Amino acid sequence: MDLKEAEGLAWELIEQFLSAERGRPWQFRFTRSIRALGVCNYLRRYIGLSKPYTELNPRAVAEETIRHEIAHVLAGPGVGHGPTWQKRAVEVGASPVARCRISDLVQPPRNWMLLCPRCRAVTPCYRRQRRRASCSVCGGKKFDPAYELLQLSREDFAADAAELATIAGPNPTPGQPEQLSLWPAGRFGTITETLKGS
Ligand SMILES: [Zn+2]
Ligand SMILES: [Zn+2]
Numbered sequence: 001m002d003l004k005e006a007e008g009l010a011w012e013l014i015e016q017f018l019s020a021e022r023g024r025p026w027q028f029r030f031t032r033s034i035r036a037l038g039v040c041n042y043l044r045r046y047i048g049l050s051k052p053y054t055e056l057n058p059r060a061v062a063e064e065t066i067r068h069e070i071a072h073v074l075a076g077p078g079v080g081h082g083p084t085w086q087k088r089a090v091e092v093g094a095s096p097v098a099r100c101r102i103s104d105l106v107q108p109p110r111n112w113m114l115l116c117p118r119c120r121a122v123t124p125c126y127r128r129q130r131r132r133a134s135c136s137v138c139g140g141k142k143f144d145p146a147y148e149l150l151q152l153s154r155e156d157f158a159a160d161a162a163e164l165a166t167i168a169g170p171n172p173t174p175g176q177p178e179q180l181s182l183w184p185a186g187r188f189g190t191i192t193e194t195l196k197g198s
Pocket of ligand 1 (some may be wrong): 100116117118119120121135136137138147
């Protein structure tokens with residue numbers, strides 16, 4: 001959905017449901033979140049909508065998220081997605097569920113790959129990692145330069161996959177061509193998605 005339109009829609013819904021709220025008026029802002037579609041910040045009094053998800057998905061996703069967060073405002077902090085919030089969700093036209101149920105939600109691309117040269121686990125990530133990291137399977141929880149992960153852009157990873165396989169240690173199945181999957185299950189770190197409004 002177009003971001004300008006999404007922002008317009010957010011302000012319309014805020015006006016419709018939150019203009020009678022006491023205290024400072026509620027605001028809207030986009031977030032860079034890739035973990036949550038939306039957020040309700042009670043302290044700073046704003047409703048946030050994930051820019052990456054909004055750009056990639058249809059209006060229905062943005063609208064559902066905004067209504068979901070408005071229900072959080074009306075329900076107040078500390079009630080989670082319990083009955084108080086659910087009642088409010090229904091009132092403002094949101095599905096009374098914690099997680100987005102839109103099945104064909106388009107996710108932002110994971111453009112960076114972390115590769116362990118030793119165990120060959122590959123973990124896709126959304127953003128370039130600023131800090132050096134090591135494989136927690138091969139090493140431990142603490143950073144260990146002996147098991148430092150290689151970071152590659154998605155393109156470089158795809159282009160170099162064959163070469164990487166040769167530097168990545170002995171082929172565990174001799175005679176078989178080496179395969180590096182772009183999407184293996186993360187063997188270290190968690191890449192689980194929480195597609196929910198918080
Ligand atoms: Zn490893
Ligand atoms: Zn929520």
